[in-house]
Amino acid sequence: MDKSNDSGQMLLLAAFTIGFMVVVSTVMLNNIIYASNIASESNNDISYFEVSNIARMTDEATKAAYYNATTGSSFNHTVFSRYLENYSHEVTILYAYKGVSFSFTNSTLQDAYFTKNGLSSGQEEWTVINDVNNVDNFTMEVNTSNLGDISEPFEVHALDQSGSSIWFMKIYDDGSNIKVNVSNQTYEIDPSFIDIKGNESYQFDNSTAGKTYSLKYLNSSNVIGLYSLSGELTDGDTFRCERYKVINATTDISTSKNKINVTLPVTVP
Amino acid sequence: MALKFIFRNDDSAQLHTLEAIMAAMVMIGVLIFAVQATTITPLTSSTANAHIESQLYTLGQDMVMALDHSQYDQDSQLKKEIIGWSGDEYVWNATHYISRTNSSDTISGPVKELLQQTLVAKGIGHNMEFTFRLDSENTLTSPYIYNGDPSDNAVIVSRKVVLSNNDLANPSSFENRTSIPDMDNTTDFYNIVDVKLTMWRM
Numbered sequence: 001m002d003k004s005n006d007s008g009q010m011l012l013l014a015a016f017t018i019g020f021m022v023v024v025s026t027v028m029l030n031n032i033i034y035a036s037n038i039a040s041e042s043n044n045d046i047s048y049f050e051v052s053n054i055a056r057m058t059d060e061a062t063k064a065a066y067y068n069a070t071t072g073s074s075f076n077h078t079v080f081s082r083y084l085e086n087y088s089h090e091v092t093i094l095y096a097y098k099g100v101s102f103s104f105t106n107s108t109l110q111d112a113y114f115t116k117n118g119l120s121s122g123q124e125e126w127t128v129i130n131d132v133n134n135v136d137n138f139t140m141e142v143n144t145s146n147l148g149d150i151s152e153p154f155e156v157h158a159l160d161q162s163g164s165s166i167w168f169m170k171i172y173d174d175g176s177n178i179k180v181n182v183s184n185q186t187y188e189i190d191p192s193f194i195d196i197k198g199n200e201s202y203q204f205d206n207s208t209a210g211k212t213y214s215l216k217y218l219n220s221s222n223v224i225g226l227y228s229l230s231g232e233l234t235d236g237d238t239f240r241c242e243r244y245k246v247i248n249a250t251t252d253i254s255t256s257k258n259k260i261n262v263t264l265p266v267t268v269p
Numbered sequence: 270m271a272l273k274f275i276f277r278n279d280d281s282a283q284l285h286t287l288e289a290i291m292a293a294m295v296m297i298g299v300l301i302f303a304v305q306a307t308t309i310t311p312l313t314s315s316t317a318n319a320h321i322e323s324q325l326y327t328l329g330q331d332m333v334m335a336l337d338h339s340q341y342d343q344d345s346q347l348k349k350e351i352i353g354w355s356g357d358e359y360v361w362n363a364t365h366y367i368s369r370t371n372s373s374d375t376i377s378g379p380v381k382e383l384l385q386q387t388l389v390a391k392g393i394g395h396n397m398e399f400t401f402r403l404d405s406e407n408t409l410t411s412p413y414i415y416n417g418d419p420s421d422n423a424v425i426v427s428r429k430v431v432l433s434n435n436d437l438a439n440p441s442s443f444e445n446r447t448s449i450p451d452m453d454n455t456t457d458f459y460n461i462v463d464v465k466l467t468m469w470r471m
Contacts (some may be wrong), residue, residue, distance in 0.1 A: 009284055016291045023298075049330045049426075056337060057431050057461070064433040068457035083456040087431065090402065090452060090461050094429060097408075129341060239341035 046100065046258045054091075054102075058249045059266050061087040062106065066245070066268035075109075100255050107248040109268070111143065114154065114220035114227065118246030118267040124221045128229065128241055130214040132158075135231035138197040138204065143224040147173040147191075153181070155218035156196070158208050167207035169196065171223070183207070191225075242269050322424050325393065325468045329426030332383055333466055337428050346379040348430050351399065351462050352437060353378075356446040358412045361389065366414055376414075384414070394419065394471050400463040401449050409448065410465075423469035432459040 065083035069076045088104035095102040115122030147154065153172035157165045170181040171191075178191045182202045196204050212234050230240040250263045339345035344352070359366040359376050366381060368374035375381075388395045397414040434457040437443045444450055452460045 009288060013284070013287055013291055016295065020291070020294060049334070052334065053337075053428055057429055061431050061433075061458075064431070064435065064457060067435060068433070071457075079456055083453075083458045086453040086456060086458045087461075090458075091429070093402065094461060094463060233341075237341075237343065239343070241341055 046253055046255060046260055050100075051253070051260060051262060054251055054253065055262065055264055057087075057091065058104065058251060058264060062247060062249055062266040063268055066109075066247075070269065095253075100253060103252045105250045107250075109245040109247050111224045112226075112243050112246040112267055114217055114223040114225070114243065116220075117265045118243065119265050120221050122221065122265070125218050126216065126220070128215045128217060129239060131234045132208075132213050132215065132239075133232045133234045133236075135197055135204070135208070135229065137228060137230045138195075139228050140194040140196065141226040142171065142178075142191040142194065144173055144178050144191050146222050146224060147171065147178065148219065148222045149173055149175070152219055152222065154220060154223045157216045157218065158204075158213045159216055160211055160213050166211060166213060167204060169202060243267050244269055318422055321470060322422055325470070326424045326426060328387070328393075329424060329466050329468050332387060333426055333428040333464065336380060336383065337430065344436060345430070347428065347464060348432070348436065350378070350380045351430060351432070351447075351449075351464070352443070354399070354413065354447050356411075356448065359414050361414070361416050388468065392471050394423075394469045396467040398465045398467070399447075399449070400465060401460050402452060403448075403450055411448065419467050419469045423467050426466045426468070428464045428466075430462050430464060432462060433457045434459050 061084065065080050065087070066075075068083050069080035084104070084106055088102075091104065092102045112118040113120050113122060115124055116126040117123070142154075150170075150172045153170035155171075156169045158167040160166050167183070171189075171194075172179060172181075177188050180187050180189050180194070180202075185201070187201060196202055215229070226242075226244045228240075228242045230238070232238055244267075246265050246267050248263050249266050250261065253260045253262070333347065336347040336350075337345045339348070355368070355374065357368040357370055357374065359368055366376040366384075384395065384397075387393075394416055395414065396412065396416055396419065398410050398412050400408060400410040403409050432449070434440050434451070437459065440451055440459065449460050449462060452458065
């Protein structure tokens with residue numbers, strides 16, 4: 001073959017080689033990007049979903065344990081602890097099948113604030129319940145040690161669907177007595193038992209009858225104690241909201257890659 | 270007769286060899302591409318399929334989280350579904366989930382509505398199972414809704430629900446029906462049921 005005739009073949013061959021190298025490098029790069037994406041997804045092995053499931057179960061189990069421990073008589077600490085020990089044992093075994101280590105500890109029962117999560121640092125202004133049709137029972141037992149004066153009272157508001165207040169009650173310490181202000185009328189009260197629904201002076205029924213409303217607390221970090229609220233929603237379902245104590249439930253969740261420690265304030269009952 | 274070797278300063282053979290190798294590579298590449306292309310089906314594992322699995326997983330998580338939501342001291346819809354379970358297995362018959370043993374027994378309520386409007390409407394195959402502990406050593410998985418064996422690319426979403434004695438109207442009758450036993454006779458703690466929702470693209 002004449003040497004001068006090789007040039008065409010050499011050029012063609014070089015073109016093939018360059019084309020082949022481009023294809024190979026593209027495929028390799030694509031594989032690397034794909035593999036790193038998959039790897040980053042698999043790293044995230046304790047997802048928010050699992051944490052939310054554990055939080056929900058723990059909240060429910062703690063409430064059920066408290067209910068169990070207070071049924072019939074005063075608080076039975078042995079029953080409360082045993083319920084939660086069994087719960088913790090079962091959850092630990094269920095998560096062990098997934099290669100996840102789970103442990104659970106709970107604190108002692110503490111007096112609850114009227115804030116959203118029951119702690120003094122919790123949300124002060126919050127809606128206790130929405131879409132109320134009527135209330136059967138609404139009582140409070142208030143510890144007044146933290147109660148503010150008239151400039152910063154604890155307030156309960158019933159709001160209609162447009163957000164306007166149709167009834168409100170302000171509880172405050174005037175320096176010598178505990179007072180409530182309802183619809184601009186002021187009464188001296190015994191804070192150890194306030195029957196909002198039953199005491200006609202408070203006009204709760206008159207103001208809310210025939211309306212759909214929500215109940216909201218303001219300045220709720222000023223109050224420690226118990227509230228109990230029950231009745232019927234607009235969809236016909238009954239409801240019960242009670243607050244007596246708060247307990248800190250701590251769960252440790254760990255895998256070979258991640259470890260999460262979550263402390264949840266659980267209000268009981 | 271003497272042999273006569275003639276050595277020429279020529280690279281033709283090398284050129285032909287290289288040319289042959291490149292031609293072989295191109296042909297093998299075409300063959301591999303052709304074979305792969307013909308075996309890609311909607312269920313073949315691929316980058317796109319991984320995204321579909323991820324979407325299904327998110328959909329399933331949102332569904333069971335919504336069903337497990339409750340407020341104002343009421344049981345969640347998921348818990349109500351477990352409490353009301355007859356112990357039977359149900360299959361979708363194009364309009365209802367009917368019991369395998371009694372076709373007049375159907376599932377109704379929010380769980381059925383959600384599955385129907387979200388999964389059935391999109392043509393997503395789904396099974397629902399309840400897994401629970403029988404004793405200190407054994408675990409049982411019972412099918413609640415069964416629509417066939419899932420594909421290799423199915424995803425499983427699991428949500429655990431705590432049962433207490435006071436959730437159940439009659440714990441012994443519940444155990445007889447569903448085989449979910451009371452794991453603790455000394456307190457109100459009953460058992461934990463792991464609700465597993467398996468989903469796959471048809």
